[in-house]
Amino acid sequence: MAYTITSQCISCNRCLSTCPTNAIKVTDGKHWIDSTLCTNCVGSAYSVPQCVAGCPTFDGCIPQPNDYWESWFITYNRLVGKLTKKQDYWERWFDTYSQKFAGVLQSQRDHNLTLTSTPAN
Template sequence: MAYKIITSQCISCNLCLSVCPTNAIKVVDGQHWIDPELCTNCVGSIHTVPQCKAGCPTCNGCVNQSSDYWEGWFANYNRVVAKLTNKQDYWENWFQCYSQKYAEQLQKRQHHAVAAEA
């Protein structure tokens, strides 16, 4: 899957222009964009990772865009819902709650053990 979108987080530093081995990144009217016909995702080159992504100082200037409409739609939906609700992952919440309660129980047992020894 080729990197097809340069996001609004792009700071126009032009580093991607100089590192792209296929010259797929273009600037038109001050806006950067990736030509999907030229972008190979750096596959078949000497690079092991896409150079636009690796060289981007914002780390989010170049992003994957799915060629499957529904896959892309659900990925965007899930990302937006996560930002809007600002909710943590279920398992992350569970782990934090469990580890906190476990730490409290451990402290109580250690306190009882110290009190019993004295």
């Protein structure tokens, strides 16, 4: 999956110099990514896609979806991220939920232990 440039691009040209494979091109003032050159920054010295990391807009550079559901989730996550101003919305949601769930499980275990260790009258 390559990355793509959206209509949110403000043509700041930052990604032109940050892309390690020179995959970002400009045609008639419009920026686009040559998918045959984009490596998703995998195998480069960077751990995150540089076009995304350096883009001053929230979603000027996004992963190019392969199919309908991938596209749906990318759009959904972008919108949720925009609304909540958090790009890691689902990770945070999952962390919070799993912590709460672990807490409930622990208190149930404690409760069961108390019941089994209390002598019957």
